[in-house]
Amino acid sequence: MKFLREMKKLKIKQQIIAAVMACVLGIGGIYSVHASVINDAKNKKNEAQQELDNLNSQIDEIQAAQSDLQEEMDAYDDQLMALLTDMDLLENDMDAKQDEIDQANADLEVAQEKEQTQYNAMKTRIQYMYENGDSNYWEAMMGATSITDLLNRVEYVSEVYDYDRKQLTAYQETVQQVADLKDQLNAQLAEMEELKISYEDQASSLQALIAEKSAAMDNFDAQLASAKSLASQYANTIKQQNQIIANEQARQAAEEAAARRAAQQQQQNAGNQSNTTGSDTNASASGSGTGLTSSGLNPAHTTNVSGSDVVAFASQYVGYPYVYGGNSLTEGADCSYFVMACFGQYGISLPRNSYSMQSCGQAVSYDCAQPGDIICYPGHVAIYMGNGRIVHASSPTNGICYGSATYRTILTIRRVL
Secondary structure (H helix, E strand, O other), rough: HHHHHHHHHHHHHHHOOOOOHHHHHHHHHHHHHHHHHHHHHHHHHHHHHHHHHHHHHHHHHHHHHHHHHHHHOOOOHHHHHHHHHHHHHHHHHHHHHHHHHHHHHHHHHHHHHHHHHHHHHHHHHHHHHHHHEEEEEEHHHHHOOHHHHEEEEHHHHHHHHHHHHHHHHHHHHHHHHHHHHHHHHHHHHHHHHHHHHHHHHHHHHHHHHHHHHHHOOOHHHHHHHOOOOOOOHHHHHHHHHHHHHHHHHHHHHHHHHHHHHHHHHHHHOOOOOOOOOOOOOOOOOOOOOOOOOOOOOOOOOOOOOOHHHHHHHHOOOOOOOOOOOOOOOEEEHHHHHHHHHHHHOOOOOOOOOOHOOOOOOOOOHHHHHOEEEEEEEOOOOEEEEOOEEEEEEEEOEEEEEEEEEEOOOOEEEOOOO
Protein backbone atom coordinates (compact mmCIF):
# COMPACT_ATOMS: atom_id res chain seq x y z
CA MET A 1 0.00 0.00 0.00
CA LYS A 2 2.79 2.37 0.91
CA PHE A 3 4.44 1.61 -2.42
CA LEU A 4 1.22 2.35 -4.26
CA ARG A 5 0.79 5.64 -2.40
CA GLU A 6 4.37 6.63 -3.28
CA MET A 7 3.78 5.77 -6.92
CA LYS A 8 0.55 7.79 -6.94
CA LYS A 9 2.33 10.80 -5.43
CA LEU A 10 5.10 10.43 -8.02
CA LYS A 11 2.55 10.29 -10.82
CA ILE A 12 0.77 13.41 -9.55
CA LYS A 13 4.13 15.18 -9.24
CA GLN A 14 5.01 14.23 -12.81
CA GLN A 15 1.62 15.53 -14.03
CA ILE A 16 2.17 18.85 -12.23
CA ILE A 17 5.65 19.19 -13.71
CA ALA A 18 4.30 18.38 -17.17
CA ALA A 19 1.56 20.95 -16.78
CA VAL A 20 4.01 23.60 -15.63
CA MET A 21 6.33 22.82 -18.53
CA ALA A 22 3.43 23.03 -20.94
CA CYS A 23 2.52 26.46 -19.56
CA VAL A 24 6.12 27.60 -19.79
CA LEU A 25 6.43 26.39 -23.36
CA GLY A 26 3.06 27.94 -24.21
CA ILE A 27 4.08 31.26 -22.75
CA GLY A 28 7.38 31.01 -24.58
CA GLY A 29 5.45 30.49 -27.82
CA ILE A 30 3.30 33.53 -27.09
CA TYR A 31 6.37 35.61 -26.41
CA SER A 32 7.93 34.27 -29.60
CA VAL A 33 4.89 35.24 -31.68
CA HIS A 34 4.65 38.60 -29.91
CA ALA A 35 8.33 39.26 -30.56
CA SER A 36 7.85 38.36 -34.22
CA VAL A 37 4.97 40.85 -34.54
CA ILE A 38 7.07 43.55 -32.88
CA ASN A 39 10.00 42.83 -35.18
CA ASP A 40 7.75 42.98 -38.26
CA ALA A 41 6.34 46.30 -37.10
CA LYS A 42 9.83 47.65 -36.45
CA ASN A 43 11.00 46.50 -39.88
CA LYS A 44 8.03 48.17 -41.58
CA LYS A 45 8.65 51.35 -39.62
CA ASN A 46 12.32 51.29 -40.59
CA GLU A 47 11.42 50.72 -44.24
CA ALA A 48 8.95 53.61 -44.17
CA GLN A 49 11.55 55.85 -42.52
CA GLN A 50 14.11 54.85 -45.14
CA GLU A 51 11.67 55.70 -47.93
CA LEU A 52 10.97 59.06 -46.28
CA ASP A 53 14.70 59.75 -45.89
CA ASN A 54 15.28 58.89 -49.55
CA LEU A 55 12.42 61.16 -50.60
CA ASN A 56 13.69 64.04 -48.49
CA SER A 57 17.18 63.53 -49.91
CA GLN A 58 15.76 63.59 -53.43
CA ILE A 59 13.81 66.78 -52.69
CA ASP A 60 16.87 68.43 -51.14
CA GLU A 61 18.81 67.68 -54.32
CA ILE A 62 16.05 69.25 -56.43
CA GLN A 63 16.01 72.30 -54.15
CA ALA A 64 19.78 72.71 -54.43
CA ALA A 65 19.62 72.38 -58.22
CA GLN A 66 16.83 74.94 -58.44
CA SER A 67 18.71 77.39 -56.24
CA ASP A 68 21.85 77.06 -58.39
CA LEU A 69 19.87 77.46 -61.61
CA GLN A 70 17.98 80.43 -60.20
CA GLU A 71 21.25 82.23 -59.53
CA GLU A 72 22.33 81.72 -63.14
CA MET A 73 18.90 82.69 -64.46
CA ASP A 74 18.97 85.96 -62.53
CA ALA A 75 21.43 87.23 -65.12
CA TYR A 76 18.75 87.00 -67.81
CA ASP A 77 15.46 88.78 -68.38
CA ASP A 78 12.86 87.43 -65.93
CA GLN A 79 10.05 87.34 -68.44
CA LEU A 80 12.23 85.62 -71.03
CA MET A 81 13.20 82.86 -68.59
CA ALA A 82 9.61 82.43 -67.43
CA LEU A 83 8.31 82.13 -70.99
CA LEU A 84 11.00 79.66 -72.00
CA THR A 85 10.27 77.55 -68.92
CA ASP A 86 6.52 77.71 -69.57
CA MET A 87 7.00 76.62 -73.19
CA ASP A 88 9.09 73.63 -72.15
CA LEU A 89 6.52 72.53 -69.55
CA LEU A 90 3.58 73.10 -71.90
CA GLU A 91 5.19 70.97 -74.59
CA ASN A 92 5.71 68.23 -72.01
CA ASP A 93 2.09 68.47 -70.82
CA MET A 94 0.80 68.41 -74.40
CA ASP A 95 2.85 65.29 -75.20
CA ALA A 96 1.53 63.57 -72.06
CA LYS A 97 -2.04 64.61 -72.87
CA GLN A 98 -1.72 63.29 -76.42
CA ASP A 99 -0.59 59.93 -75.01
CA GLU A 100 -3.70 59.91 -72.78
CA ILE A 101 -5.93 60.76 -75.76
CA ASP A 102 -4.36 58.00 -77.88
CA GLN A 103 -4.88 55.48 -75.06
CA ALA A 104 -8.47 56.64 -74.51
CA ASN A 105 -9.18 56.23 -78.24
CA ALA A 106 -7.71 52.71 -78.20
CA ASP A 107 -9.70 51.75 -75.08
CA LEU A 108 -12.87 53.16 -76.62
CA GLU A 109 -12.34 51.22 -79.86
CA VAL A 110 -11.90 47.94 -77.94
CA ALA A 111 -14.99 48.63 -75.80
CA GLN A 112 -17.10 49.49 -78.87
CA GLU A 113 -16.09 46.25 -80.60
CA LYS A 114 -16.98 44.32 -77.45
CA GLU A 115 -20.31 46.15 -77.27
CA GLN A 116 -21.13 45.25 -80.89
CA THR A 117 -20.21 41.59 -80.37
CA GLN A 118 -22.36 41.34 -77.25
CA TYR A 119 -25.21 43.16 -78.97
CA ASN A 120 -25.16 40.74 -81.91
CA ALA A 121 -25.15 37.76 -79.54
CA MET A 122 -28.05 39.19 -77.54
CA LYS A 123 -30.00 39.94 -80.72
CA THR A 124 -29.56 36.37 -81.97
CA ARG A 125 -30.61 34.98 -78.60
CA ILE A 126 -33.72 37.20 -78.42
CA GLN A 127 -34.70 36.21 -81.97
CA TYR A 128 -34.40 32.51 -81.06
CA MET A 129 -36.50 32.94 -77.93
CA TYR A 130 -39.15 34.90 -79.86
CA GLU A 131 -39.40 32.23 -82.55
CA ASN A 132 -39.39 29.24 -80.21
CA GLY A 133 -40.88 30.64 -77.04
CA ASP A 134 -40.70 28.53 -73.90
CA SER A 135 -42.21 25.40 -75.54
CA ASN A 136 -38.82 23.74 -75.91
CA TYR A 137 -38.21 24.07 -72.20
CA TRP A 138 -41.61 22.55 -71.33
CA GLU A 139 -41.04 19.74 -73.81
CA ALA A 140 -37.71 19.05 -72.19
CA MET A 141 -39.41 18.88 -68.78
CA MET A 142 -42.15 16.54 -69.98
CA GLY A 143 -39.61 14.23 -71.56
CA ALA A 144 -37.99 13.40 -68.23
CA THR A 145 -37.80 9.66 -67.52
CA SER A 146 -37.32 9.92 -63.76
CA ILE A 147 -37.30 12.35 -60.84
CA THR A 148 -33.53 12.57 -61.07
CA ASP A 149 -33.73 13.27 -64.81
CA LEU A 150 -36.40 15.91 -64.20
CA LEU A 151 -34.31 17.67 -61.57
CA ASN A 152 -31.32 17.67 -63.91
CA ARG A 153 -33.42 19.20 -66.68
CA VAL A 154 -34.84 21.85 -64.32
CA GLU A 155 -31.30 22.74 -63.28
CA TYR A 156 -30.28 23.03 -66.94
CA VAL A 157 -33.18 25.36 -67.75
CA SER A 158 -32.33 27.46 -64.69
CA GLU A 159 -28.71 27.70 -65.83
CA VAL A 160 -29.84 28.84 -69.29
CA TYR A 161 -31.93 31.62 -67.76
CA ASP A 162 -29.02 32.59 -65.46
CA TYR A 163 -26.70 32.69 -68.46
CA ASP A 164 -29.09 34.96 -70.37
CA ARG A 165 -29.37 37.29 -67.38
CA LYS A 166 -25.58 37.44 -66.97
CA GLN A 167 -25.12 38.17 -70.66
CA LEU A 168 -27.62 41.01 -70.49
CA THR A 169 -25.89 42.44 -67.41
CA ALA A 170 -22.49 42.17 -69.12
CA TYR A 171 -23.86 43.98 -72.17
CA GLN A 172 -25.31 46.78 -70.01
CA GLU A 173 -21.96 47.16 -68.25
CA THR A 174 -20.14 47.40 -71.59
CA VAL A 175 -22.58 50.05 -72.82
CA GLN A 176 -21.85 52.07 -69.67
CA GLN A 177 -18.10 51.54 -70.14
CA VAL A 178 -18.32 52.94 -73.68
CA ALA A 179 -20.24 55.98 -72.42
CA ASP A 180 -17.68 56.57 -69.65
CA LEU A 181 -14.76 56.26 -72.08
CA LYS A 182 -16.40 58.76 -74.43
CA ASP A 183 -16.79 61.22 -71.54
CA GLN A 184 -13.15 60.64 -70.55
CA LEU A 185 -11.97 61.20 -74.12
CA ASN A 186 -14.01 64.39 -74.48
CA ALA A 187 -12.60 65.72 -71.19
CA GLN A 188 -9.05 65.02 -72.35
CA LEU A 189 -9.68 66.69 -75.70
CA ALA A 190 -11.01 69.75 -73.86
CA GLU A 191 -7.89 69.81 -71.65
CA MET A 192 -5.71 69.58 -74.77
CA GLU A 193 -7.65 72.53 -76.19
CA GLU A 194 -6.84 74.50 -73.02
CA LEU A 195 -3.15 73.55 -73.26
CA LYS A 196 -3.01 74.70 -76.88
CA ILE A 197 -4.56 78.05 -75.95
CA SER A 198 -1.93 78.51 -73.23
CA TYR A 199 0.84 77.41 -75.60
CA GLU A 200 -0.18 79.75 -78.40
CA ASP A 201 -0.51 82.65 -75.95
CA GLN A 202 2.94 82.01 -74.47
CA ALA A 203 4.49 81.45 -77.90
CA SER A 204 3.13 84.79 -79.13
CA SER A 205 4.54 86.61 -76.08
CA LEU A 206 7.89 84.85 -76.46
CA GLN A 207 8.21 85.74 -80.14
CA ALA A 208 7.44 89.40 -79.42
CA LEU A 209 10.01 89.49 -76.60
CA ILE A 210 12.68 87.79 -78.73
CA ALA A 211 12.10 90.31 -81.51
CA GLU A 212 12.44 93.15 -79.01
CA LYS A 213 15.63 91.78 -77.45
CA SER A 214 17.18 90.92 -80.83
CA ALA A 215 16.84 94.51 -81.97
CA ALA A 216 18.45 95.82 -78.80
CA MET A 217 21.33 93.32 -78.33
CA ASP A 218 24.09 92.27 -80.72
CA ASN A 219 24.80 88.86 -79.12
CA PHE A 220 21.23 87.97 -78.29
CA ASP A 221 21.22 84.68 -80.22
CA ALA A 222 24.01 83.29 -78.05
CA GLN A 223 22.27 84.52 -74.89
CA LEU A 224 18.98 83.02 -76.05
CA ALA A 225 20.58 79.62 -76.58
CA SER A 226 22.09 79.75 -73.10
CA ALA A 227 18.78 80.90 -71.61
CA LYS A 228 16.93 78.03 -73.33
CA SER A 229 19.35 75.52 -71.82
CA LEU A 230 18.90 76.94 -68.33
CA ALA A 231 15.13 77.09 -68.74
CA SER A 232 15.06 73.45 -69.83
CA GLN A 233 17.05 72.38 -66.75
CA TYR A 234 14.82 74.44 -64.48
CA ALA A 235 11.70 72.98 -66.09
CA ASN A 236 13.04 69.49 -65.37
CA THR A 237 13.25 70.29 -61.65
CA ILE A 238 9.61 71.45 -61.72
CA LYS A 239 8.61 68.21 -63.48
CA GLN A 240 10.39 66.24 -60.75
CA GLN A 241 8.50 68.15 -58.06
CA ASN A 242 5.17 67.48 -59.77
CA GLN A 243 6.09 63.80 -60.07
CA ILE A 244 6.74 63.67 -56.33
CA ILE A 245 3.29 65.15 -55.70
CA ALA A 246 1.70 62.67 -58.14
CA ASN A 247 3.47 59.72 -56.50
CA GLU A 248 2.35 60.82 -53.06
CA GLN A 249 -1.23 61.23 -54.23
CA ALA A 250 -1.17 57.77 -55.79
CA ARG A 251 0.21 56.29 -52.57
CA GLN A 252 -2.44 57.96 -50.43
CA ALA A 253 -5.20 56.97 -52.87
CA ALA A 254 -4.03 53.34 -52.71
CA GLU A 255 -4.02 53.44 -48.90
CA GLU A 256 -7.50 54.95 -48.81
CA ALA A 257 -8.79 52.36 -51.28
CA ALA A 258 -7.30 49.56 -49.17
CA ALA A 259 -8.84 51.05 -46.02
CA ARG A 260 -12.24 51.29 -47.71
CA ARG A 261 -12.03 47.67 -48.86
CA ALA A 262 -11.03 46.54 -45.37
CA ALA A 263 -13.90 48.52 -43.84
CA GLN A 264 -16.38 47.10 -46.34
CA GLN A 265 -15.14 43.59 -45.69
CA GLN A 266 -15.45 44.12 -41.95
CA GLN A 267 -19.00 45.39 -42.39
CA GLN A 268 -19.89 42.41 -44.55
CA ASN A 269 -18.44 40.05 -41.98
CA ALA A 270 -20.49 41.75 -39.29
CA GLY A 271 -23.61 41.68 -41.46
CA ASN A 272 -23.76 45.46 -41.44
CA GLN A 273 -24.45 46.88 -44.89
CA SER A 274 -23.41 50.53 -45.15
CA ASN A 275 -21.61 52.77 -47.60
CA THR A 276 -18.11 54.07 -47.10
CA THR A 277 -16.67 57.08 -48.88
CA GLY A 278 -13.21 58.49 -49.45
CA SER A 279 -11.92 61.97 -50.05
CA ASP A 280 -9.21 63.61 -52.08
CA THR A 281 -6.08 64.40 -50.15
CA ASN A 282 -3.14 66.65 -50.61
CA ALA A 283 0.39 65.36 -51.05
CA SER A 284 3.14 66.14 -48.62
CA ALA A 285 6.78 66.58 -49.48
CA SER A 286 9.58 68.98 -48.75
CA GLY A 287 11.97 71.53 -50.21
CA SER A 288 12.17 73.53 -53.46
CA GLY A 289 13.08 76.95 -54.81
CA THR A 290 9.51 77.43 -56.06
CA GLY A 291 8.07 76.40 -52.70
CA LEU A 292 5.92 73.81 -54.46
CA THR A 293 7.08 70.83 -52.39
CA SER A 294 8.56 72.68 -49.42
CA SER A 295 7.08 70.95 -46.40
CA GLY A 296 5.25 73.32 -44.10
CA LEU A 297 5.55 76.42 -46.31
CA ASN A 298 2.32 77.90 -44.97
CA PRO A 299 2.45 81.70 -44.63
CA ALA A 300 -0.05 83.47 -42.39
CA HIS A 301 -3.01 85.25 -43.93
CA THR A 302 -2.56 89.00 -44.28
CA THR A 303 -6.24 89.92 -44.75
CA ASN A 304 -9.54 89.15 -43.05
CA VAL A 305 -10.98 87.75 -46.29
CA SER A 306 -12.04 84.09 -46.11
CA GLY A 307 -10.68 81.87 -48.85
CA SER A 308 -13.85 79.79 -48.65
CA ASP A 309 -15.89 82.92 -49.43
CA VAL A 310 -13.81 83.52 -52.55
CA VAL A 311 -14.35 79.90 -53.61
CA ALA A 312 -18.10 80.18 -52.99
CA PHE A 313 -18.26 83.38 -55.07
CA ALA A 314 -16.26 81.80 -57.90
CA SER A 315 -18.43 78.67 -57.87
CA GLN A 316 -21.50 80.76 -58.74
CA TYR A 317 -20.13 81.13 -62.26
CA VAL A 318 -19.49 77.47 -63.00
CA GLY A 319 -21.14 76.73 -66.34
CA TYR A 320 -20.63 80.21 -67.75
CA PRO A 321 -18.52 80.53 -70.94
CA TYR A 322 -14.79 80.88 -71.44
CA VAL A 323 -13.76 83.63 -73.86
CA TYR A 324 -10.12 84.36 -74.62
CA GLY A 325 -9.45 87.92 -73.49
CA GLY A 326 -12.99 88.10 -72.10
CA ASN A 327 -13.78 90.54 -69.27
CA SER A 328 -17.17 89.35 -68.04
CA LEU A 329 -17.95 86.63 -65.52
CA THR A 330 -21.31 85.99 -67.20
CA GLU A 331 -20.69 86.79 -70.87
CA GLY A 332 -17.24 85.21 -71.01
CA ALA A 333 -13.89 85.36 -69.21
CA ASP A 334 -10.45 83.87 -69.62
CA CYS A 335 -8.51 82.31 -66.75
CA SER A 336 -6.70 85.40 -65.50
CA TYR A 337 -9.74 87.68 -65.62
CA PHE A 338 -11.81 85.07 -63.79
CA VAL A 339 -9.29 84.89 -60.93
CA MET A 340 -8.76 88.66 -60.88
CA ALA A 341 -12.50 89.39 -60.81
CA CYS A 342 -13.27 86.86 -58.06
CA PHE A 343 -10.60 88.28 -55.75
CA GLY A 344 -11.52 91.83 -56.77
CA GLN A 345 -14.97 91.21 -55.34
CA TYR A 346 -13.27 91.22 -51.90
CA GLY A 347 -10.98 94.19 -52.51
CA ILE A 348 -7.91 92.12 -53.48
CA SER A 349 -6.14 93.70 -56.45
CA LEU A 350 -4.42 91.31 -58.88
CA PRO A 351 -2.72 91.78 -62.27
CA ARG A 352 -4.60 90.92 -65.47
CA ASN A 353 -2.22 88.23 -66.76
CA SER A 354 -1.30 84.79 -65.46
CA TYR A 355 2.46 85.41 -65.69
CA SER A 356 2.35 88.32 -63.22
CA MET A 357 0.19 86.35 -60.79
CA GLN A 358 3.09 83.90 -60.33
CA SER A 359 4.84 86.45 -58.13
CA CYS A 360 1.82 87.81 -56.23
CA GLY A 361 1.49 87.28 -52.49
CA GLN A 362 3.52 84.52 -50.86
CA ALA A 363 4.54 81.04 -51.99
CA VAL A 364 2.72 78.06 -50.48
CA SER A 365 3.71 74.38 -50.56
CA TYR A 366 1.17 72.00 -52.06
CA ASP A 367 0.63 70.15 -48.79
CA CYS A 368 -0.35 73.45 -47.13
CA ALA A 369 -2.59 74.79 -49.90
CA GLN A 370 -5.89 76.17 -48.60
CA PRO A 371 -9.17 77.29 -50.19
CA GLY A 372 -8.62 80.67 -51.83
CA ASP A 373 -4.98 80.09 -52.79
CA ILE A 374 -4.06 80.65 -56.43
CA ILE A 375 -2.54 77.76 -58.38
CA CYS A 376 -0.32 78.89 -61.25
CA TYR A 377 0.32 76.67 -64.27
CA PRO A 378 2.27 77.52 -67.44
CA GLY A 379 0.04 80.14 -69.06
CA HIS A 380 -2.92 79.42 -66.77
CA VAL A 381 -4.26 80.16 -63.27
CA ALA A 382 -6.97 78.66 -61.06
CA ILE A 383 -8.52 79.10 -57.61
CA TYR A 384 -7.85 76.27 -55.17
CA MET A 385 -10.98 74.90 -53.47
CA GLY A 386 -9.40 72.39 -51.10
CA ASN A 387 -9.29 68.58 -51.25
CA GLY A 388 -7.25 68.64 -54.44
CA ARG A 389 -9.88 70.54 -56.47
CA ILE A 390 -9.89 73.83 -58.39
CA VAL A 391 -12.40 76.15 -60.00
CA HIS A 392 -11.21 77.95 -63.14
CA ALA A 393 -12.05 79.35 -66.57
CA SER A 394 -10.74 76.37 -68.50
CA SER A 395 -11.41 76.46 -72.25
CA PRO A 396 -14.11 77.24 -74.84
CA THR A 397 -15.35 73.65 -74.52
CA ASN A 398 -15.39 73.39 -70.71
CA GLY A 399 -16.09 77.03 -69.86
CA ILE A 400 -15.84 77.89 -66.17
CA CYS A 401 -15.70 74.56 -64.36
CA TYR A 402 -14.29 72.44 -61.53
CA GLY A 403 -11.25 70.23 -61.95
CA SER A 404 -8.34 68.41 -60.34
CA ALA A 405 -5.54 70.64 -59.07
CA THR A 406 -2.88 68.30 -60.48
CA TYR A 407 -4.36 67.82 -63.95
CA ARG A 408 -1.30 69.57 -65.43
CA THR A 409 2.11 70.80 -64.29
CA ILE A 410 1.97 73.25 -61.37
CA LEU A 411 4.49 76.08 -61.35
CA THR A 412 3.75 77.65 -57.99
CA ILE A 413 0.95 78.26 -55.48
CA ARG A 414 0.37 81.79 -54.19
CA ARG A 415 -1.46 83.12 -51.14
CA VAL A 416 -2.79 86.66 -51.53
CA LEU A 417 -5.34 86.71 -48.69
